[in-house]
Amino acid sequence: MMKLNYHKTHFLTSAPDIRHLPEDSGVEIAFAGRSNAGKSTALNALTNQKSLARTSKTPGRTQLINLFEVEPNCKLVDLPGYGYAAVPEQMKIQWQKALGEYLQKRQCLRGVVILMDIRHPLKDLDQQMIEWAVSAELPVLLLLTKADKLSQSGRSKTVKMVREAILPFQGDIQVEAYSALNKIGIDKLSAKLDLWFSEVYADNE
Numbered sequence: 001m002m003k004l005n006y007h008k009t010h011f012l013t014s015a016p017d018i019r020h021l022p023e024d025s026g027v028e029i030a031f032a033g034r035s036n037a038g039k040s041t042a043l044n045a046l047t048n049q050k051s052l053a054r055t056s057k058t059p060g061r062t063q064l065i066n067l068f069e070v071e072p073n074c075k076l077v078d079l080p081g082y083g084y085a086a087v088p089e090q091m092k093i094q095w096q097k098a099l100g101e102y103l104q105k106r107q108c109l110r111g112v113v114i115l116m117d118i119r120h121p122l123k124d125l126d127q128q129m130i131e132w133a134v135s136a137e138l139p140v141l142l143l144l145t146k147a148d149k150l151s152q153s154g155r156s157k158t159v160k161m162v163r164e165a166i167l168p169f170q171g172d173i174q175v176e177a178y179s180a181l182n183k184i185g186i187d188k189l190s191a192k193l194d195l196w197f198s199e200v201y202a203d204n205e
């Protein structure tokens with residue numbers, strides 16, 4: 001199978017909302033999750049770049065949808081986090097709706113990485129995201145982030161619990177622990193992305 005070099009990833013463009021994304025072509029993989037879950041940090045760890053995606057201690061930092069290119073036709077999308085408490089209710093609802101539409105309608109979307117803090121997994125909005133992804137027949141990689149915050153045993157316990165809890169969704173969902181700090185799970189992430197991106201090459205043959 002093709003192994004892409006994620007270290008070569010570069011910024012492509014930003015979009016203010018889902019309706020202003022670039023052309024629906026190639027293969028796109030989205031990073032979604034609650035505000036502060038560690039999406040931008042996960043992207044930076046994957047690409048081995050300190051500030052490719054902007055990170056912050058203040059939740060709700062990433063307002064724009066940022067697109068990155070691993071190589072031509074292979075794009076990673078850093079979506080703004082959902083569920084940020086300080087955002088007005090009406091805006092939250094609108095953003096959730098836009099996310100749902102994006103998952104259902106974006107043709108080039110071939111996989112979704114859903115990130116959840118390992119200490120707070122499977123909140124309502126996370127479950128909603130999983131449900132949308134599964135109903136759109138998109139494969140999901142669930143990353144339990146900040147795994148360095150738990151002991152080895154606490155980590156295994158949570159991974160096991162989440163693996164069981166997602167069975168009722170009946171989707172193509174893989175669950176892994178992730179830590180940008182301790183470099184846990186980065187290999188699992190790149191292997192999954194390689195698999196999803198491999199379609200780009202299959203299409204050209």
Ligand SMILES: Nc1nc2c(ncn2[C@@H]2O[C@H](COP(=O)(O)OP(=O)(O)OP(=O)(O)O)[C@@H](O)[C@H]2O)c(=O)[nH]1
Binds near residue numbers: 056
């Ligand atoms: N200990 C630890 N902290 C992490 C890890 N990943 C992210 N963080 C911290 O969590 C906070 C939020 O990380 P971001 O990557 O900005 O989160 P985000 O999901 O992109 O947040 P929004 O863009 O606001 O939706 C930052 O303070 C990060 O340093 C990790 O693996 N370990």
Ligand SMILES: [Mg+2]
Binds near residue numbers: 061081
């Ligand atoms: Mg972010």
